[in-house]
Amino acid sequence: DAKTTQPNSMESNEEEPVHLPCNHSTISGTDYIHWYRQLPSQGPEYVIHGLTSNVNNRMASLAIAEDRKSSTLILHRATLRDAAVYYCILRDDGYGQNFVFGPGTRLSVLP
């Protein structure tokens, strides 16, 4: 399975943009890049995913490098509710694929 590398922790001020990086130098051509976040004592929730092109949704934007070896999750205006652990995961869309989480990035948002 291709691995991802994320910083252990990051801090942001409220109402400022946050850029969460993820490195995945061994990504294969059929791996999708997924982002999830987990609040304390809850199950993870889906944030965004993409394959090659940048993606936007109501929660965030995903910027994917041209060589696909790295990506960045962008929260446009951090709120206190965005404080969570953010996981970057690669998953091939084919049959039989598992879904492996790394340690993630713990984001703190300062008021």
Next chain:
Amino acid sequence: DGGITQSPKYLFRKEGQNVTLSCEQNLNHDAMYWYRQDPGQGLRLIYYSQIVNDFQKGDIAEGYSVSREKKESFPLTVTSAQKNPTAFYLCASFRTEAFFGQGTRLTVV
């Protein structure tokens, strides 16, 4: 509403007992997963299933068993062979994105 339901939310197990955690989904997803999370740690994959009557071991399958007799259901049994079962257990189903349940917190007493 469609979703994934885990029960119970809290579970207490005596030493040497088997316990079964329930996971049900009405999203019509083929793929389902079980994870274990210890305090301050990430999620570790126990078992996963891509289709009814088929499942594969994840990274930490020892001491656990699963079944997938119906598409909607993927129960996890924590057996007495699992030496340190106290943890937060999460179930997920997947199509183009994963949906997680709210978890079961298992404590050995």
